[in-house]
Amino acid sequence: MQFSVFDQGPPPPCPAPFNMAAYVLSHASALGDKTALEVVGGVRDVLTYRALYDRVTEVAGGLRAQGLSEGDRVLFRLGNTPDFPVAYLACIWAGLVPIPASSQLTVPEATDIASQTGPALILHQDGVSLPDHPAPVLTTLPQADPIPPVMGDPNRLAYIIFTSGTSGRPSGVRHAHRAIWARRMMWQGWYGLTPDDRMMHAGAFNWTYTLGTGLMDPWSIGATTLIPALGVPSSALGNLASEHDATIFAAAPGVYRQMLKSPLPPLPHLRLGLSAGESLPDALRTQWRTQTDTDIHEALGMSECSTFISGSPAMPAKAGTSGRPQQGRRIAVLEEGKPVPPDTPGLLAIHRDDPGLMLGYLGADLPGGDWFITADTVTMSADGDITYMGRNDDMMNAGGYRVSPLEVEAAFAGFQGMTDCAATAVEIKADTDIIALFYTADKPLPEEDLRTHAQALLARYKQPRLYIHRDTLPKGGNGKLNRRLLRDTFEAPDG
Numbered sequence: 383m384q385f386s387v388f389d390q391g392p393p394p395p396c397p398a399p400f401n402m403a404a405y406v407l408s409h410a411s412a413l414g415d416k417t418a419l420e421v422v423g424g425v426r427d428v429l430t431y432r433a434l435y436d437r438v439t440e441v442a443g444g445l446r447a448q449g450l451s452e453g454d455r456v457l458f459r460l461g462n463t464p465d466f467p468v469a470y471l472a473c474i475w476a477g478l479v480p481i482p483a484s485s486q487l488t489v490p491e492a493t494d495i496a497s498q499t500g501p502a503l504i505l506h507q508d509g510v511s512l513p514d515h516p517a518p519v520l521t522t523l524p525q526a527d528p529i530p531p532v533m534g535d536p537n538r539l540a541y542i543i544f545t546s547g548t549s550g551r552p553s554g555v556r557h558a559h560r561a562i563w564a565r566r567m568m569w570q571g572w573y574g575l576t577p578d579d580r581m582m583h584a585g586a587f588n589w590t591y592t593l594g595t596g597l598m599d600p601w602s603i604g605a606t607t608l609i610p611a612l613g614v615p616s617s618a619l620g621n622l623a624s625e626h627d628a629t630i631f632a633a634a635p636g637v638y639r640q641m642l643k644s645p646l647p648p649l650p651h652l653r654l655g656l657s658a659g660e661s662l663p664d665a666l667r668t669q670w671r672t673q674t675d676t677d678i679h680e681a682l683g684m685s686e687c688s689t690f691i692s693g694s695p696a697m698p699a700k701a702g703t704s705g706r707p708q709q710g711r712r713i714a715v716l717e718e719g720k721p722v723p724p725d726t727p728g729l730l731a732i733h734r735d736d737p738g739l740m741l742g743y744l745g746a747d748l749p750g751g752d753w754f755i756t757a758d759t760v761t762m763s764a765d766g767d768i769t770y771m772g773r774n775d776d777m778m779n780a781g782g783y784r785v786s787p788l789e790v791e792a793a794f795a796g797f798q799g800m801t802d803c804a805a806t807a808v809e810i811k812a813d814t815d816i817i818a819l820f821y822t823a824d825k826p827l828p829e830e831d832l833r834t835h836a837q838a839l840l841a842r843y844k845q846p847r848l849y850i851h852r853d854t855l856p857k858g859g860n861g862k863l864n865r866r867l868l869r870d871t872f873e874a875p876d877g
Contacts (some may be wrong), residue, residue: 385714385721385722385723385724386714386715386721386722386723386724386726386728386761386762387712387713387714387715387721388706388707388711388712388713388714388762388766389712390707390708390709390710390711390712390713390766391710391711391712391733391735391736392710392712392735393564393566393567393709393710393737394566394710396536396559396560396563396564396737397536397563398535398536399533399534399535399536400533400534400535400536400559400560400563401474401475401531401532401533401534401559402474402540402541402559402561402562403438403442403471403472403474403475403531404475404531404533405562405563405602406471406562406598406601406602407431407434407435407438407471407475407601408602409431409577409601409602409603409604410431410432410434410435411431411432411435412604413430413431413432413604414430414431414432415430415431415432416430416431416604416606417429417430417431417606418430418431418433418434418601418606418607419434419464419467419597419606419607419609420606420607420608420609420626421464421609421610421611422582422608422609422610422611422614422622422625422626423610423611423614423618423622424610424611424612424613424614425611427464427611429464431601431604434468434601436528437468437472438468438471438472438475439472439475439528439529440525440526440527440528441468441469441472441523441524441525442472442473442475442476442528442529442531443476443525443526443527443528443529444472444523444524444525444526445472445473445476445478445503445524446476446478446526446529447524447526448503448518448520448524450476450478450502450503451502452476452477452478452532453477453478453479453539454478454479454501454502454503455478455479455480455481455499455500455501455502455503455542456469456473456478456479456480456481456501456502456503456504456505457481457483457492457495457496457499457501457503457504457505457513457515457517458470458480458481458482458483458505458588459483459485459492459504459505459506459507459510459511459512459513460485460505460506460507460510460588461485461507461508461509461510461588461612462485462586462587462588462612463507463587463612464587464609465507465523466482466587466588466593467587467593467597467598468523469505469523470482470541470593472523473541474540474541474559475529475531475532476529476531476532477532477534479539479540479541479542480541480542481495481499481501481541481542481543481544481554482541482543482588482590482593483495483544483588484588484589484841485509485510485586485588486841486842486843487511487841488511488838488839488840488841489511489512489513489514490839491511491552491839491840491841492511492512492513493513493514493515494513494551494552495513495544495552495554496513496514496515496517497513497515498554498744499542499554499744501515501517502517503517503518503519503520504517504518504519504520505519505520505523506519506520506521507521508521534559535559536558536559536560536563537558537559537560537741538558538559539556539557539558539741540557540558540559540561540562541557542554542555542556542557542744543555543557543590543685544685545684545685545686545784551786551788551789552786552789553743553744554743554744555685555686555740555743555744556740556741556742556743556744557740557741558740558741560737560738561688561737561738561740562598562602563737564688564710564736564737564738565594565598565599565602565688565738566602567690567708567709567710567711567738568595568599568681568688568689568692568708569599569603570694570696570709571692571694571708571709572656572679572681572689572692572693572694572705572708573595573599573630573654573656573679573694574653574654574694574695574696575599575600575603575605575630576603576605577603577604577605578605578629579600579605579606579629579630579653580605580606580607580608580626580627580628580629580630580651581595581596581599581600581605581606581607581608581628581629581630581632582607582608582609582610582619582622582623582626582628582630582631582632583595583596583597583607583608583609583632583633584610584616584619584631584632584633584634584637585632585633585634585782586612587609589782590685591632591634591658591659591782592609594688595632595656595658595689596609596632597609608622608623608626608628610622615640616637616640616641617640617641617643617644619631619633619637619641620641620644620646620647620649621647623649623652624647624648624649624650627651628649628651628652629651629652629653630652630653630654630655630656631652631654631655631656632655632656632657632658633655633656633657634657634658634659634660634781634782635657635659635660635661635662635663635666635782635813636660636781636782638655638657638662638666638670638678639666639813639814642666642669642670642673645673646673646674649674649676652674652676653676653695654676654677654678654679654695655670655674655676655677655678655679656678656679656680656681657678657679657680657681658680658681658682658683658689658782659779659781659782659783660779660781660782661680661770662678662680663812663813664701664702665812665813666678666813667680677693677695677698679692679693679694679695679698679699679705680692680693680699680704680705681693681704681705682704682705682758682768682770684756684758685740685784686739686740686754686756687732687736687738687739687740687754688738690707690708690711690713690732690736690738691704691705691706691707691708691711691713691768692704692705692706692708693705693706699767700767702769703763703767703768703769703770704760704768704769704770705767705768706765706766706767706768707766707768711732711733711736712732712733712735712736713730713731713732713733713762713766713768714730714731714733714753715727715728715729715730715731715760715761715762716728716729716731716753716755717729719751719753719755724761724762724763724764725761725762725763725764726761727759727760727761727771728759728760728761729755729756729757729758729759729760729774730755730756730758730759730760730768731753731754731755731756732753732754732756733752733753733754734748734751734752734753734754736754739754757773757774757775757777758770758772758773758774759771759772759773759774776806776865776866778790778805778806778807778815778817779807779815780807780816780817780843780844781843783843783844785817785843785844787804787805787806787865789840789844790805790817790819790840790844790846791803791804791805791819793835793836793839793840793844794819794821794832794835794836797827797832797835799823799824799825799827800821800822800823800827801821801822801823801824802821802822802855803819803820803821803822803855804819804820804821804855804863804865804868805817805818805819805820805846805865806818806820806865806866806868806869807869808848808868808869808872808874809872809874810848810874811874816846816847816848817844817845817846817847817848818846818847818848818849818850818868818872819832819846819848819849819850820850820852820855820868821849821850821851821852821855822851822852822853822854822855823851825851826851827849827851829849832846832849833845833849855868856868
């Protein structure tokens, strides 16, 4: 009997010794005055490859001049500016470990991350929350004489990112320097990326989707990146893509939805769109194709391994599927740890030898066994086509960010008058989900008070958009909240 295991590996081994930032900037000297980064839609800001290289190596020197040692951790409290990727590469170049946390985090959230990671330094810009932590704080990126990259084992720790876990507390994900080498599998397996491309990414500098797809990958091959300035609305992105000759456009589905509310301008240079972060509705894909005569290629991935299943210009995904494992990937669909037959639902799993797979979570290495098992339920055809069926847990998706309901619920613990609560994603109209908080209380609580409370404790993308009073919340025999029942029985209000 055939089983749902698809072996597209192995990929070429990562060189050693290796430094992720040195690899990303390996074309910089030869490219010189070619534009590496252009901020569009506001005050124009351009970095050539030469300027990017100089800035990264000088900031790397400045960071080490602070007395930091190899392996020290640096927490980012930086805004949506080019300083973010510069600092990210500079840390890795210098042998330090950046923690590129979202600028939207509240003080309690940032403090929790600092307490988990123990940074030796915090980089901070005005308007971004600071954690309650004793580490020294720098408000400008330090500069000194350039230093050479710190080379070493490609399996050593390079950076830490945070993702919502099922425990309700954000989990730190430890990635190795080799993670960037693994991203080469996306160049043809998702993007069709070339050095001549002009990649426009609609995300903020401090989103990991932007860091990887919008910045690190184009720079690794010598392409040009276009990033919208802070505050540019989604409705303006089509005109910017046209004006700046974008050849690839990348965004989360919600951005495509906003863009398509109005007719798009001609995009004669555009070759394709990219989508990740949440499932892309077929209606959006079709509407984009009708208006631009280009396809959107979707990718499925996770913070622990980035994107590893996708459609591409060379091999578009079959209708209704997320695509196939990229060349170099080893993927399985498991039930109780064993592969299931083709077209049978099971949990998506990644082979532990995948070079893009994390080292482990903070304080925990990868579990034993050949496979890292995700919480995504999928089916796999005999040809390797993956159909995504949803999360195996209660994780929510807000604009491309995974959010734990336990984290939202914990923020409302002890709220005056509230006796219980449950957070879940609900559909308010076709293909549009938002976070809702169902709660019990003697009477409905003032919504303004609830929203003010959420703003103080939760990043904006984690804040509920609906507050719904109920007499009781559904629970199973073991007392566990039945969030699925809340979600399935929800009826969107009129209007």
